[in-house]
Amino acid sequence: MAVGEEEVIAPSLVVNANPADSAEFTTVYFQRPKVLFFDVNETLLDLNMMKKSIGGALGDHPELMSLWFTTMLQYSLVTTVANQYHDFGKIGAAALMMVAHKNGIDITDKQAKDAVAAILSLPAHPEVKEALLLLKKEGYKLVAFTNSSNKAVETQLKYAGIHDLFNDVLSIEDVGKFKPHTDTYNWAARKMGLKPNECMLIAAHGWDVAGANWAGWQTAFVSRPGQQLFPLANLPEINEENILSVAQKLISLPFQQL
Numbered sequence: 052m053a054v055g056e057e058e059v060i061a062p063s064l065v066v067n068a069n070p071a072d073s074a075e076f077t078t079v080y081f082q083r084p085k086v087l088f089f090d091v092n093e094t095l096l097d098l099n100m101m102k103k104s105i106g107g108a109l110g111d112h113p114e115l116m117s118l119w120f121t122t123m124l125q126y127s128l129v130t131t132v133a134n135q136y137h138d139f140g141k142i143g144a145a146a147l148m149m150v151a152h153k154n155g156i157d158i159t160d161k162q163a164k165d166a167v168a169a170i171l172s173l174p175a176h177p178e179v180k181e182a183l184l185l186l187k188k189e190g191y192k193l194v195a196f197t198n199s200s201n202k203a204v205e206t207q208l209k210y211a212g213i214h215d216l217f218n219d220v221l222s223i224e225d226v227g228k229f230k231p232h233t234d235t236y237n238w239a240a241r242k243m244g245l246k247p248n249e250c251m252l253i254a255a256h257g258w259d260v261a262g263a264n265w266a267g268w269q270t271a272f273v274s275r276p277g278q279q280l281f282p283l284a285n286l287p288e289i290n291e292e293n294i295l296s297v298a299q300k301l302i303s304l305p306f307q308q309l
Contacts, residue, residue: 082248084251084269086192086218086243086251087191087194087251087253088239088268089193089194089195089254090255091197091204091207092170092197094275094294095175095176095179095211096173096175096207097174098173100172100174101116101170102116103169107166108151108158108162109150110154115154117277118150119143119147119150122149123139123142123143126145126146127142127198127229130142130229131228136224138199138200138224139203140164140167140168140199140200140203143170144166144167148163151163170207173211174210175211175212178293178294179213179294180213182294182298184216185295186301192243193216193217194217194220194221195219196230196239196252197221197223198229201220201222201225203222204220219243221242223235225238236250236262236268247267247268251270251288252269252271253294254270254271255272257272257278260281264287265284270288271287271288271289271290271297271301272287273293274290274291274292275293289301
């Protein structure tokens with residue numbers, strides 16, 4: 052398997068996580084990415100403890116976790132479009148207060164901040180460390196790329212025991228705009244000295260995968276429970292149920308020189 056600087060392509064099957072839902076398998080070809088960029092929250096880290104923390108702050112209603120997360124994403128994009136910036140933690144606490152008030156739940160600013168702080172102490176999904184080690188062994192360069200702040204993502208990755216497996220860690224804090232704004236992907240590619248098509252984003256969010264694809268990146272979708280691809284975006288090069296399956300796909304295909 053070639054791992055040098057030569058341009059290579061590899062055949063891949065782009066399929067739904069559940070083959071029974073797919074009418075056919077489509078064979079595509081893609082260039083071997085020079086750098087793999089990993090989204091962090093939910094893609095690498097298990098949010099179950101976060102769900103308990105947020106659910107507890109919302110009057111023991113863990114089902115409101117999804118509404119909180121989408122509200123946080125919505126207002127991260129509101130600040131980006133309006134040329135404003137607040138770190139993800141502050142937006143998360145503000146969004147939690149909004150969801151609480153909307154549902155008639157009393158919550159203080161401190162309670163909201165304490166609940167959101169649980170995002171700093173999340174474990175990695177069970178397969179993540181094995182997958183990252185496998186990819187490093189095969190010569191891939193790994194970068195964590197997140198909407199979390201620089202301080203937060205360092206704390207997160209160290210707590211999960213995977214910080215040292217990355218060649219670099221990038222936070223959108225340094226560009227002042229949240230993914231999926233195109234400028235964030237362009238900035239990350241420039242930061243690593245790459246052309247867009249030399250980058251691959253690996254993420255468990257359809258909006259992140261769509262944003263990276265529209266920025267000219269290759270993509271791999273990790274279909275964590277409840278996550279869906281955006282139907283109006285292009286299909287990712289890889290679609291698998293977990294990070295290890297993505298890694299196995301990336302190293303097992305016969306790469307060929309163009």
